[in-house]
Amino acid sequence: MPWPLVALAWVVWLQTSTSPCDTGRPAVARQALTGSVPGTASVDLSADGRYAAFISLARLDPADENAVDDVYVLDRVSGRVGLESLTAEGRASNGSSEHPRLSGDGRFVVFATIASNLLPGSGDPRWPQVVRRDRVTGTLVLVSHGPGQQLADGWSGDPEISEDGRYVAFDSRATNLAAPDGNGSASDVYLFDAMDGSVRRVSVASGGVQPASGDSTAPAISGDGRRVVFTSTAPLDTVSVNLARGAAPVRLVFLHDAVTGTTRRISTAKDGRAPNGPSYFPTISADGRRVAFVSTATNLAIDGRSPRQESLYLFDVEGGRLRLASRSATGGAPDGYSRHPALSRDGRYLAFSSNASNLECADGCAGTDRADLNLVSDVYRVDTATGAAARVSGASAREPWWNASAGASIDDSGRVVAFSSRQPIDEDDLDHDDDLYVEVLPAAAGDMAAAPCGPDSRANPPR
């Protein structure tokens, strides 16, 4: 994965919103920030949707004295934007950071960084490292470490954190994190436990054996830290062993249970055959019961035929059922790709980006004020209980959005969706860079999820 991944200038923009408790059109609690490439924006919401973590090159905080990408956290209640890629003494970092992720209550933030002053010891790290910051105490912990707090000797990144902040899953090409490393500098997925500081490899076959080939990346973790999903070309089960023997191993999604030590393949094909296309971008609901991922395979084990283009699939961990989640309004194949899934706590709501036009209405909502005519990626939310899809990006705007939106993050309730968009904030916003939008959606009929109509949902006061 390239480093640095994202971020150019970010500019904070706060607008007074209507109350999300209002009914009718989706109410808006909107903050706009700029930066990054569509679809790669590192944006992450806390469980209650109050906090949003992101990357910025701009100096949004007086403490930011550098000229590199930094981690910021936006408090949607107070409207404050605070620099988080800080040393324990509160000084600015001396290197770029990326991929911030928040614990459930927003207390802990993990991210990857090449800043030497955020790491123990001295000297510049040759590779990005993963650190966890306690936003209350300011304490920094090195996550990607070998014995004796050695820095990882290979690229480390893509961290994901459990609800209580104790566990961090990340991927790394290092060979010194959990010796011996049988696949050398190929990427593996690791699980850090802040309770004892341990780091263990979880991209292993059931029984704990590490394949000698293949790489494993892009982990996601359940709220309790027990389940880790990731994508891998490593021969982690019988089917993937056979695939790995071929000329081009197929990337598949796996689920590792850190308690039982078992690893299970999620991207399954019909009749026990191998999937005929890759699966990637996995995510898991906080309750650990649902896994979503993207695949281009056309023979996945679902009712009906899998679309040819990148589509989203939802896997029920308990029931073992796989189904197509990105469907047209009539239940058929979408007319465009779908990417970057994010799940609410119970997995009922799925947010993602798609350039398809027939998710919400069969005819692209032609002739209505919801017509999707921009031909580029939009952010959608699907209620997987009903199958109903709703376009989130630009849904509450007076005028159509003609620019791409992507990089969705969703809160536990499924009502708060954050994403990046190149849609300009106002007429003075000339640059074609990303803004961060946060939309608070109305509750679905019969939805038992806690509605964010407490302090979180208040209109944001100006800073």
Place this chain on the structure above:
Amino acid sequence: MLPAVVLALGMITSLAPPWLPAETGMPAAPAARCEALAARLRVAPRLKPVVADMCRRAPTFRRQIVRLTQQAGLAITVEPGDFPIGGRARASTAIARVDGGLRTADVLVRPGDSLAVVELIGHEFEHILEQLDGVDLAAWVGHNGVHRVGGDDSAPIETERAQQVGRLVASEYAAAGAETTALRVR
């Protein structure tokens, strides 16, 4: 020879922007930035006053200009074109790619009322932006407001996106000042 594709024959629909005399009220900096960047385009002399005016009046056009001029290696020309009187086509854009990247975009617009020209330029510029967005227009034909202007598979493609953005540019232009009624581009 560079492979060129005529993307669109535009502007079939009529203009219906509000004609609201008003102070321009535009921030000087964005307009000035737009005008400076627009100088990088190869605009026919008789169209330059309109383009400059569009920079001063239409925020959507300013964003188009900024983005188009950020594309390294993309040369854009805007010239008056001969389109048959009474014909449906009033503008076109021919785009050439080299190694997948856009290299030239030649915009032709039918001279006439300045507001019509404004809409045509905004419309055609949006077609270029569609290509910068990576939109596969041929794949969208029949969906999402994309159709061919003509009966066969080689006919130019029109998009509702370009039509709506063109109208938006024109309405912003119109709303920003009434003096444009005196202008005609010949």
